[in-house]
Amino acid sequence: MEDLELVIRPEDYSLLTDLYQLTMTACYVGEKLDQQRASFELSVRRLPKGFGYLIAMGLAQVLEYLEKFQFSEAQISALQTSGIFDHAPEQFWTLLKGSRFEGDVWAVPEGTAVFANEPLLRVEAPLWQAQIAETYLLNTINYQTLVATRAARMRDVAGENATLLEFGTRRAFSPQGSVWAARAALAGGLDATSNVLAALKLGRKPTGTMAHSLVMALNALEGTESQAFTAFHHYFPGAPLLIDTYDTIAAAETLSKQLKAGEIQLAGVRIDSGDLLELSKKVRPLLPEVSIFASGDLDEYRIADLKAKGAQIDGYGLGTQLVTGAPVNGVYKLVEIDGIPVMKEATGKVTYPGRKQIFRQAGVSDRLGLMNEDANGEIPLLQLVFKQGQRIAESETIAQIRDRATKSVQSLPEPARQLENPIAFPVELSHALSELTDRTRQRRHLS
Template sequence: MTPRMLPSLATFTDLYELTMAQAYWQEGMAETATFSFFFRSLPPHRGYLVAAGIEPLLAELDGFHFTEEDIAALRQLRRFHEDFLSYLAGVRFTGSVRAVAEGTVVFANEPLLEVTAPILQAQLVETLVVNRLHVYTLLASKAARVRWAAGPQRQVVDFGARRCHGLEAADIAAYSGWLVGFEGTSNVHAGLRYGIPLYGTMAHSFVTAFPHELDAFRAYARTFPDSTTLLVDTYDTVAGIKHALRIAGELQQQGHQLRGIRLDSGDLASLSRIARQLADAAGFPHLQIFASGGIDEYTIEQLVAQRAPIDAFGVGTKYGVSQDAPYGDCAYKLVSYAGRATLKLSEHKQTLPGSKQVYRFYDPTGQMLYDQIALAEEPPPLGGQPLLHEVIHEGRRVHPPVSLDASRQYFRQQWASLPEPCKDLHNPVPYDVQLSVRLHQLTKQLSEQLRAELHPPDHMPAG
């Protein structure tokens, strides 16, 4: 834990961003560019994505600059002109950013965020923008599936800290879960950092540290007589449940209440039923049954379908790494430069040109009907709600940061308006996303123009 002098966040960039920056600088290319961040497709089984990471990213863009130490370290690479490094030392983010609100439900091809800035700046922040929006959105989307599968009656708590890909990823999992309605997290760092409620039970090691399970249970209950959840599967789950109920009786005699038991292995449906029956028969109908161990939205869906009497789920590994979809196919693409709309044609990766806006249409009951992706410059279509709003103007945030709790509230509204068939975990009904006529025409026209330049008619093969 010795603090070390690490390179600054500005150096969190792929090398080519810096070499391209030097080329832009050397060529005098300082015109305004717009880059658009979007997902090309939804990950498998997904009917939607929950846009997240925008607020954390905006906080990181605020004050973006290379430190003297960064510049000195870059100089050591012997790749960059000294004049360029001097220029780089003075670079600040002076551009504008338009984005959807943290927690917005979005779909394939819809921009979550657009950066408009001198091309060098907009290019330099690419790696940071993509890294942030990708992982937060991935985890928030997974979390929304988990939360939905559990239904409103059961609690869900993030237990991912130890298997997430790093400490930072663990905080992102806690944040994303809370954003979409988890009840809390086990991660103390994240809880303190974001004000997320903390949950915890006990580990098998606590039980095995005592000669007998009952001793372990009793010791823990002595320390936390009103907030104890006993882990019952260390040796034999049914025996463990009976031991826990004995503790429940002892606590009751002392005027306290055992909060719950936790199942962490085995057939959770049948074990939870046994636990419920034994607890009810022993006069503890309020004893909570907490389940964990390899749980994700698919497990939860099955357990709920089997009417397993589980009150709360701890979702760890499979949530924390988004196991069934550990990445999403997202991109940060140049869509205009110096007033000229741009696109790329690479196989299966063709992009939509121009700065965009997404309009959302609702039915009279407030349910989402369809979205339209249009050029930002088009007049807004009647009745469409624009999703992208300016959040940074010429390097300065337009509004104060939105709190995570406010985003959590916002997500709840978003979620209520998303049609239920789009929420299915296996075969969601695709939500209707249309392109405006002008965007469609521009895309077609530019593609044809580029193809014609690449293959002029007089060079085309005969026939």
Template structure:
């Protein structure tokens, strides 16, 4: 077998193939994992370690460029997944048919067949601002369980945290009164990602999404305008762009009209004439061109009409438009909201059966032990965080961020309303001093380590060095003999 485990496609029987759509349901998601999670779990079983208590923490070592903070998001989907975590007989049969696990102990298969998540999970509530090296969540569970859920947790938290952070930055520069719509479905990296992107944007302060499925499943009303195709199609048949506008308003009165298909200013002139004869044009959308000059030209002609802008916008462009005085009241954001530099969250073992552990590889050092984040807010402003141990006591003015969410496998709370999460997000962003809120070259967050965590880190490093020296001496002696 190759050192990198792989399976020729022909070895997977047809009856075990997943649906061709590859859109997972929770009943299939236990297999939505990296192969090495399963091979490690099998190894743990063989070595008798699978039920030993382990503690993993999910955090980000370094924020994406120009990000002064992150908005934690995705916890609700993590909790849904944990509650549904199990392996069906068909899934187990599919794994067995791969041939990869031919040497795995029988105990491994029994564990999968009977297993459920029985551990604890602590996390910061969604919409909480976090910084580098601060745990977004912590899992305390039997080793095999804590290991197997890693991939799904990272996938869920990393992507939604990215979208929520971008959305919060956009809301911050656009202002509280701007209408913000999520338009990213066609640019998201998959159908599943489009649903999560819509949710994360709404939970971070956007007003609506154009994704119909996401909106309806979340109890929201989808929002959108029209595309150039409608204008071109009806113009081709009627020979008149105005007929397209009239037809659309016939069925969707009051909807925003897309007026930049041909000549934006000429379209605005004609619409102004219609307004003089009693027509109502509540809103128009601009999707191209110089949005500053075009929006001003439209408002000059249609002073009572709101201008909505779209077209590869992000927080930098929204800030530029506002600084230039563009009379734009709303923005549709898609491609640059749902893509971009990823949030590179990691999931690392910090304690194994009561023994603190840490990774010491260059540029990838982790802190050992069971941690808590203590935040200080004074006189309505964020003052800083202290990354400490769960055994640390809060200092005056501090409060802990990580809260229990799952205990002994049982979820403690139901899903929070998106409006509640959005309020938390915006309230926490508002607490940050301006240097941390900058969307270019933000100041580093004031995060310090507690005395106890520093001491544990040094002690763990010394212990690791002793073990390394012992192993080196043992190998030297063996080679000498």
């Protein structure tokens, strides 16, 4: 029978993969290669259009996945019943039954700015384990990195004093995605989320205002828009109010009179439609001490435009453009097998061989080199977070990750941060990596 609930639980993680990860594993077992030590690196070949950097995110969920990785008897039975693996070696099933992740993971800390062709993480493990992890790792890191980067760009444009709220749950790509998006947005620089589940799981207080439906319903059934506001404040004193259901300026004028008369308290008002620039300028003198929030498909470009034109806006509700958009096309490629460096040479998809390290000279340049190279006063970004199947990295709070993201962005040169035609941060190949790339290419052509 179909499972229409389709809820993902930790015990399902091992099957949340593409079929070819399992068929390749069966092949590795049959060819007696499954236990060969392999290294895979996750990187982005090209930044999304208009991006000058990425903010790495999603590592926490990767580590949770690897800690809980296993195949249950029910899952193995379901795979056997499918008929796809009828010709797979018997040892394939034995391997799955005793499965636990046994490898090492190196990763840049969440909140770190990274660039094209730099590994966000590397998995070093028995070939079949490093292979089968690909799908889940790409899913969580690609999406959370996208949202965290958009959040960081919005924060960079809006400034440190603006209040930025994540409102993207209804536009995220799934219920699970909405929770990940809320986490990535907060870690990338936003102040709060309207997603109640995400907020409470992350030890935060959810935030929000109201929808137009409440104003319309109470207006229709109980009297006026003003009475709708009064009713809402009866249960949530001083809460921000959505004032653009009918006439934004008329609503602001009424609230202004009530404030002057001492009849109400008001933390803020939100404008969700119309000309945000002009409306904010007209509302400001009416409500000079009240925070004005704007929402409605806003992104970093729109925020920059509103600020440049003198909009009187104190904060922004950010949804669709934050949690959707051009994807981060991270790839996960084999770079070493049994100590032998390997590389992909397909046109437009070349990868560099060997286990690598990012050496950063803060605010100046990055050097992409091999793991065994000396730092030469630079900062090595990839850190060991999982060793021999055991997690060794301490969990970080959202506040810690957000602080790192803020400092990472601020340390970048202005050309890499600009919204229009950003100039790529310099990433140089080390002499050792260049030589290894040439030798690896020559070896393949001679074989």
